[in-house]
Amino acid sequence: MTTSPRSVGRPSTRVLTEERILTAAFRLSAERTPRQFTMTALAESLGVRTSALYHHFESRDAVIRAMRGRISRDLATPEPGALPLEDALLAWAHSYRDATIAAPQAMVMLATSPIDADEGSFADYEQIARLLADDGWPTDTIVDAIVALESFIIGSALDALAPADNMSPGDLAPAYPTFAEAERARARLSSDPARRTFEIGVRALIHGLTAWARAERASDATA
Template sequence: MAVSARRGAPLTREEIYAAAWRLIDADGVEGLSMRKLAAELDVNPMSLYHHVENKTALMQEICLRVGTQLAPPPDDGLPWQDQIRALGDAYRELARRHPSLWRYVFNNPEVMSTRRGGMWDVLHRLLRLAGVPEEDVPRLAEILSSFVSGFIFSESTGGVRPDAWDDAVTLLIGGLEAYTGR
């Protein structure tokens, strides 16, 4: 790792991601540039490229990291309906804490191209618990994710009132109950 003459300390990937995340939360994704990030870290912009391929790769990693903040419901024996509601609440809360980053993910789904791990594993488990046939789990997970994401997007743009969330989740759960006959 090269040491910047200005900084006097080696630059790390962790430092880059943390600074980029701060800039995104403060100024939005559109306000992030590699030059601004370099200025924030007091390094030459080219120094960043020793650690990160480009802005797209940087955004992919930040999106994966924000996903680790999701607090999914534990597998604690509560009815699947309660756990689905808790998962939806956690996802919505995460989107509200990082609205610019969430809108970026919503508009650039390729940054979250993997549909496994974290939230996806929990959602798949809950769909199985609800009685969804194994072959239908991935497809229904995509549908539910799209439904919840669409609601959150509409809520963030004023298209739907925030107090409609509970009704939306109740409809989602009712639809799953009808689908599985449970």
């Protein structure tokens, strides 16, 4: 009895892995609305049956959590004590903005989805919380500060996707001369006005939050 020789070389189809699914999920998020982002659509983009996805992720929400976790793992979150607090928060904010710009449509979806059980996000939040706690911030100010920063960062990243002249009044400039001149002055200062605006805003926000938290600490100490 003869047997057919065993085939050698790579399999005809790529092995389905969590990382391959997540890469496809980010790609799909750029092509579809959040409502169109379904397990069926994701499976079709990978050329597999929908049931194959459930060997790796139990639901659409689980895929979204993993996407957010991948972004969080790539953030440059400084170790406690490595930098002065405001510098550490600024480095984290820039890293977060860059990650959001790289996957803007995904971030809109991720920002409105539950993050429970997403270890990547909570590991990042834990690191930022430790930075603030080590600086003596009152515990009840920490989450408010993180959410305020996160909201500004995501909004600024979406602003970066707009045309550089999106604030120009154009033909309406004569009717609004003060604003038009201010917009022209801004454009003259930078070829990337959105990044300049982010830098101004995030520094002001970090400085203001730091002053607020220290005032809260002083108030608690005298209460």
